[in-house]
Amino acid sequence: MPFRWDYKQHAALAWFVLKWLAICLPLGIVVGSSVAIFLWALHVVTLLQWDNSWLLYLLPLAGIASGLMYHYLGREAEAGNNLIMEQIHQPGGGVPLRMAPLVLIGTLITHLFGGSAGREGTAVQMGGSLAGVLGRLLKLTPDETRILLSAGVAAGFGAVFGTPLTGAIFAVEVIAIGKMSYKALIPCLLASVIGDQVNTAWGIGHTHYHIGFAAEISSSLSAVSLDWALTGKVAIAAIFFGLASVLFAELTHAISGTAKRFIAIPWLRPAVGGCVVIALVWLLGTRDYLGLGVTPHPPDSGMICIESCFQPGGADWMSWWWKLLFTAVTVGSGFKGGEVTPLFFIGAALGNVTGVMLGAPVDLMAGLGFVAVFAGATNTPLACTIMAIELFGPGNGELLSSGFVVYAAIACFLSYFLSGSSSIYQAQKRDEGKAESGKPKVEEEELSS
Amino acid sequence: MPFRWDYKQHAALAWFVLKWLAICLPLGIVVGSSVAIFLWALHVVTLLQWDNSWLLYLLPLAGIASGLMYHYLGREAEAGNNLIMEQIHQPGGGVPLRMAPLVLIGTLITHLFGGSAGREGTAVQMGGSLAGVLGRLLKLTPDETRILLSAGVAAGFGAVFGTPLTGAIFAVEVIAIGKMSYKALIPCLLASVIGDQVNTAWGIGHTHYHIGFAAEISSSLSAVSLDWALTGKVAIAAIFFGLASVLFAELTHAISGTAKRFIAIPWLRPAVGGCVVIALVWLLGTRDYLGLGVTPHPPDSGMICIESCFQPGGADWMSWWWKLLFTAVTVGSGFKGGEVTPLFFIGAALGNVTGVMLGAPVDLMAGLGFVAVFAGATNTPLACTIMAIELFGPGNGELLSSGFVVYAAIACFLSYFLSGSSSIYQAQKRDEGKAESGKPKVEEEELSS
Numbered sequence: 001m002p003f004r005w006d007y008k009q010h011a012a013l014a015w016f017v018l019k020w021l022a023i024c025l026p027l028g029i030v031v032g033s034s035v036a037i038f039l040w041a042l043h044v045v046t047l048l049q050w051d052n053s054w055l056l057y058l059l060p061l062a063g064i065a066s067g068l069m070y071h072y073l074g075r076e077a078e079a080g081n082n083l084i085m086e087q088i089h090q091p092g093g094g095v096p097l098r099m100a101p102l103v104l105i106g107t108l109i110t111h112l113f114g115g116s117a118g119r120e121g122t123a124v125q126m127g128g129s130l131a132g133v134l135g136r137l138l139k140l141t142p143d144e145t146r147i148l149l150s151a152g153v154a155a156g157f158g159a160v161f162g163t164p165l166t167g168a169i170f171a172v173e174v175i176a177i178g179k180m181s182y183k184a185l186i187p188c189l190l191a192s193v194i195g196d197q198v199n200t201a202w203g204i205g206h207t208h209y210h211i212g213f214a215a216e217i218s219s220s221l222s223a224v225s226l227d228w229a230l231t232g233k234v235a236i237a238a239i240f241f242g243l244a245s246v247l248f249a250e251l252t253h254a255i256s257g258t259a260k261r262f263i264a265i266p267w268l269r270p271a272v273g274g275c276v277v278i279a280l281v282w283l284l285g286t287r288d289y290l291g292l293g294v295t296p297h298p299p300d301s302g303m304i305c306i307e308s309c310f311q312p313g314g315a316d317w318m319s320w321w322w323k324l325l326f327t328a329v330t331v332g333s334g335f336k337g338g339e340v341t342p343l344f345f346i347g348a349a350l351g352n353v354t355g356v357m358l359g360a361p362v363d364l365m366a367g368l369g370f371v372a373v374f375a376g377a378t379n380t381p382l383a384c385t386i387m388a389i390e391l392f393g394p395g396n397g398e399l400l401s402s403g404f405v406v407y408a409a410i411a412c413f414l415s416y417f418l419s420g421s422s423s424i425y426q427a428q429k430r431d432e433g434k435a436e437s438g439k440p441k442v443e444e445e446e447l448s449s
Numbered sequence: 450m451p452f453r454w455d456y457k458q459h460a461a462l463a464w465f466v467l468k469w470l471a472i473c474l475p476l477g478i479v480v481g482s483s484v485a486i487f488l489w490a491l492h493v494v495t496l497l498q499w500d501n502s503w504l505l506y507l508l509p510l511a512g513i514a515s516g517l518m519y520h521y522l523g524r525e526a527e528a529g530n531n532l533i534m535e536q537i538h539q540p541g542g543g544v545p546l547r548m549a550p551l552v553l554i555g556t557l558i559t560h561l562f563g564g565s566a567g568r569e570g571t572a573v574q575m576g577g578s579l580a581g582v583l584g585r586l587l588k589l590t591p592d593e594t595r596i597l598l599s600a601g602v603a604a605g606f607g608a609v610f611g612t613p614l615t616g617a618i619f620a621v622e623v624i625a626i627g628k629m630s631y632k633a634l635i636p637c638l639l640a641s642v643i644g645d646q647v648n649t650a651w652g653i654g655h656t657h658y659h660i661g662f663a664a665e666i667s668s669s670l671s672a673v674s675l676d677w678a679l680t681g682k683v684a685i686a687a688i689f690f691g692l693a694s695v696l697f698a699e700l701t702h703a704i705s706g707t708a709k710r711f712i713a714i715p716w717l718r719p720a721v722g723g724c725v726v727i728a729l730v731w732l733l734g735t736r737d738y739l740g741l742g743v744t745p746h747p748p749d750s751g752m753i754c755i756e757s758c759f760q761p762g763g764a765d766w767m768s769w770w771w772k773l774l775f776t777a778v779t780v781g782s783g784f785k786g787g788e789v790t791p792l793f794f795i796g797a798a799l800g801n802v803t804g805v806m807l808g809a810p811v812d813l814m815a816g817l818g819f820v821a822v823f824a825g826a827t828n829t830p831l832a833c834t835i836m837a838i839e840l841f842g843p844g845n846g847e848l849l850s851s852g853f854v855v856y857a858a859i860a861c862f863l864s865y866f867l868s869g870s871s872s873i874y875q876a877q878k879r880d881e882g883k884a885e886s887g888k889p890k891v892e893e894e895e896l897s898s
Binding site for chain 2: 002003004005006009010013014016017162164165168169178179180181182183185186189193197200201224225226231239243246250251253254257258381382385386389390393394395396397398399400401405406409410413414417418420421434
């Protein structure tokens with residue numbers, strides 16, 4: 001076989017990269033800026049909600065407003081993340097521009113009035129929607145449109161959490177369960193990095209979580225010696241993380257399905273959901289499970305939130321369940337927002353108590369739960385392992401020396417695997433089971449409202 | 450839709466995990482121990498070669514010995530890594546036990562007499578071979594055998610470089626270009642972690658590379674601000690890394706093909722290759738490109754090696770090319786060993802001079818070249834990005850704060866992408882091009898000797 005050097009192929013590949021850089025540059029700038037506006041506005045409405053606790057009592061009315069808005073203006077945008085995934089699988093009607101402002105306003109309504117929801121759904125839908133517009137403007141082919149939509153998702157996700165590589169991997173990994181295609185990898189990385197950096201350039205930062213846990217390093221060489229007892233505890237915790245993710249996904253779907261069955265008028269569903277949230281607040285006597293739940297307000301108030309879960313005693317035994325229930329009711333009844341930040345909360349709280357229960361470092365377990373419940377609920381184990389590195393690694397070299405990468409991989413991979421065919425995204429492709437013996441039934445479910 | 454909880458599915462998945470834990474435990478112990486023996490022996494023969502430089506003149510004879518050994522005992526084991534990949538694609542005749550001792554002895558011969566080669570091929574083939582035996586002992590089904598072979602590859606790779614997560618991802622990613630299936634993910638992680646830990650327990654460490662580069666951190670929040678000029682330089686360097694990986698893969702294949710065409714007797718081919726290596730040493734007046742080339746001997750000798758490439762002035766302008774040529778001749782003519790450590794060398798040396806040329810931190814660029822040339826030559830961008838984190842991250846939190854994860858991803862993804870349809874593994878599945886416009890021709894090539 002003679003020496004082979006196919007100049008044309010390399011030129012074509014370089015052209016592909018340059019073309020997508022040219023496309024992803026405006027996409028990243030627009031999506032990163034939109035996410036910056038969103039995160040800023042989210043901060044403002046969260047403060048408003050904290051300072052005006054009576055706003056919670058308007059949650060049912062807010063639900064009606066949000067419901068009416070989507071009922072009259074939403075059309076296909078209602079399907080949200082699932083619509084974007086469907087369009088990536090099989091480009092059809094496209095992702096409408098209206099999705100971006102609708103989900104932005106809808107999410108701000110949810111958080112202003114105290115609903116329990118997240119923000120990644122909003123960022124992903126803004127990214128997908130703006131990508132859809134750009135694709136129509138540029139008259140891209142169906143194949144290019146799929147790539148562009150993935151890049152929009154990557155830009156939104158990367159920017160909203162400040163984790164660019166995670167955003168890129170998430171966008172290609174979330175499309176289908178149990179396999180990954182690299183077709184969109186380069187555009188997703190370009191868009192995600194640009195989106196994140198533009199968001200950062202607008203002065204929007206992200207919460208820094210610190211895991212103090214560090215094993216004693218016995219060797220001067222770079223070999224990492226795992227603590228086998230701790231590894232076992234991580235594996236046991238991963239079972240809980242995986243089951244919590246199933247519980248969340250299935251409960252949200254069940255609440256959504258039940259609401260659709262018993263409440264004929266779509267915009268009344270979130271109103272009922274809002275009433276249930278108010279009832280839960282009364283019943284529990286705490287507002288800790290409202291909103292995003294990232295930081296406490298006021299600081300040092302002893303409020304249970306993601307940050308507190310990294311401290312011993314920072315979560316109650318059932319905190320994870322209450323956040324799960326609050327969010328399943330809020331999102332399942334039709335409020336807009338995302339599920340991922342609540343999944344972080346559920347995971348961190350569950351990790352906190354699992355750590356106490358198993359005698360493992362609470363901050364380590366909170367950090368692992370943070371990413372692993374998300375991995376189970378979205379079937380994105382690689383993105384979540386990388387998220388653990390991008391979120392907890394910077395400034396913390398001792399953590400990586402302690403085998404954290406392996407602990408994160410075990411937690412995320414096992415949680416992903418054990419969650420079976422459950423997913424918060426019903427449009428995820430799932431043509432094979434995770435294991436031959438565990439063949440999930442592929443159910444034809446309605447994907448939109 | 451009612452609440453759904455499929456207990457049977459979760460039980461089946463848990464059973465899958467436990468079953469594979471039971472299988473991967475002995476596999477990881479045996480492979481990890483074999484790799485420990487191999488690394489120890491490799492260290493011994495490398496010292497012997499350094500202390501007895503005349504051994505180099507026996508390289509042609511050693512080539513004949515190695516060639517005769519494979520000629521009379523090798524049979525299908527000669528195909529090495531490619532045979533393992535073929536058996537993962539389509540279980541057939543299986544991977545023979547003889548592959549493990551043959552590749553171990555063959556690699557030690559190569560290094561004792563000064564051939565330029567690596568060690569991952571040896572570890573991967575020992576892992577695959579021992580997995581093949583275990584699969585036959587346990588009478589596994591063809592589907593289970595594929596998973597087990599992947600796990601064997603993961604265990605070998607994870608143990609030989611001390612990078613367990615990289616080993617697991619590499620094993621699932623290397624099978625096909627441009628896509629990844631998660632079927633074997635859990636068994637691969639189990640085997641790789643156990644293999645690495647067993648190897649570490651035998652007291653075998655790995656070289657620690659330090660990248661001192663750290664950007665100034667401007668924000669107290671966790672946002673990473675990339676240096677755009679540096680990002681551009683990384684992208685430009687990635688083009689060189691990708692092209693170097695193509696040059697290595699194609700030159701090795703061309704030398705192998707030419708040797709087969711003009712030298713009818715198989716065991717004479719490495720003899721001729723050995724003569725060329727000796728001639729190259731005479732011509733260049735340096736022995737720096739012989740052997741593994743990880744550490745200098747004696748320390749502080751000014752010898753060019755992977756460690757020296759992390760220092761300014763630690764590589765000559767053409768060091769990358771000489772290491773590439775030495776290795777292509779050694780491996781292409783039929784000596785046993787691996788290609789990955791030489792790829793690390795080629796990448797680190799190329800990164801060193803690229804850093805000088807572009808005015809970028811030399812240690813950062815050396816580290817990026819280290820993983821990125823490997824990513825291009827093996828088409829495993831995710832494994833290589835994770836390897837950058839597992840190798841350079843521990844103990845170096847500032848590095849991650851400086852956007853290193855993004856730089857590593859850009860370098861590895863671009864190098865992977867631009868390398869097109871080239872690969873050092875001819876048995877990698879490549880049914881689609883990396884980009885629509887760059888459709889590679891799928892060529893039917895002979896895979897074995």
